[in-house]
Amino acid sequence: MDVRQLRHFVTVAETLHFGRAAERLGMTQPPLSQSILSLEQALGAALFTRTKRTVSLTPFGAAWLPHARAALERMNALPEIARRLREGEAGRLELSFISTADYSILPDLVRRYAQLCPGVEIVLTEATSDVQIAALLAGRQHAGLIIPPSGMALPEALRYRPLVSEPLVMALPESWLREGRLSLAAGRLPPEALAGLPLIIFPRRSAPVFHDLVTGYFAAHVGGAHVVQEAIQMQTIISLVSAGMGVAMVPASLRNLARAGVRYVDRQGRRPAWRPGSSGGPATPPRPWSASSRSRRRARCPDRALAPRQAVTLFSSVRRAAARRWPSSPSRALCRMAGGATAATPAGSSHWWVQTLR
Structure with missing residues (x-):
């Protein structure tokens, strides 16, 4: 038959x-x-x-x-x-993300993509950047929102796209402010007030850029950071702040994580920024740039050019060989759409995202 x-x-x-x-x-x-x-x-x-x-x-x-x-x-x-399937309008998209993206660009990114590509099943997985990069290289994930390793030492097999940057703010125990242990000036925390404060932070192995950004800020303003606890989830960090265990420096989008006993405050002076992003090319215009060219990647990263110690980057990565076989997979479609999102973000915020070409 x-x-x-x-x-x-x-x-x-x-x-x-x-x-x-x-x-x-x-x-x-x-x-x-x-x-x-x-x-x-x-x-x-x-x-x-x-x-x-x-x-x-x-x-x-x-x-x-x-x-x-x-x-x-x-x-x-x-x-x-x-x-x-060829054009990325159907199929399955495995998207991983760092915990902070859940409070910034992830919800809108997923909503817009679901509207544009209703035939694609979106599978979300929360993971640290190091775990995401390993999964992308192994082909277990298609795309991800990450912070890159220190020095932009990202695998050549992946491609990246910057998304949006955002300033870092302080998460403080509400009780410390009520008790007078910390004092604000015009609603902001003076840098000198950080001296000796117990700090809760991401472990360096999971987010080296973010870790170095925060500890570098403490070193520059109060001689060093007094780290009392590390945690790999922002929700856990905020919970420990709520319990009065210490303070944390977090992306401003964490204000969306309302938690009793925690107050988010800006700091006086120049604020370090954090940047997540996406692979495949710069956000505006959406023209891909090569991950194999380290000099080009370095030149196009605004944080390396302007303030290399004051921003972290979220990336999207794409596997090149697969891209040649399937040039418009769901992850590529997401990468193209994400590029349009960056232009609408307010100045001073920062994120990147990562995509595999599968």
Whole structure:
């Protein structure tokens, strides 16, 4: 049995006339009759009752007809399905993200992508940057929101795109402010007030750029950081601040994580910024830049050019070899869409995102 025989059967069933069916199919009647006989032999049952004047479906043929039609409809749909898969309009997108992205660009990014590509199943996984990069290189993830390793030492197999940057603010125990342990000046925390404060922070192995940014700020203003606890989830860090265990320096988007006992305050003076991003090219214009060219990548990163110690970057990565095989996968579509999101972000905020070409 093949698709050709199914088409022959459905056409004869619709016309109930071998001559008209052959004409519609663009063939002569004898080979059509032979095709139907061959199909009936393969099925082990007659599909039509034939007389010299009439052709009618047998009960078996009438029952089998809707199944044959459904099979043909699915076959006819395969080219369009292939096109949608090729163009990134259908399929599955494995997107990983760092915890802070959950409070900044991730919700809007996923919402907009779901509207543009409703046929794509989006699978979200929260993970630290180091875990994401390993998963991307192994092909277990398609795209991710990360902070890059220190010195922009990112794998050459991935491509990246900056998304948005945001300033860092202090998360303080509300009780410390009530008790007078900390004092604000015009609603801001003076840098000298950080001296000796217990600090809760990401471990360096998970987010080296973010860790160095925060500890570097403490070193520059109060001689060093007094780290009392490390945690790999921002929610955990904020919970520890709420318990009065210490203070934390977090992206401003964490203000969206309302937690009793925690107050988010700006700091006086120049504020360090944090930047997440995406692979495949700069956000505006959406022209891809090569991850294999370290000099070009360095030149196009505004934080390295202007304030290399005051920003962290979120990236998107793409696997190059796969990109040549499947140039418009769901992850590439997300990368293109994410590029449009950056232009709308307010100045001074910062994020990047990572994508694999699969």
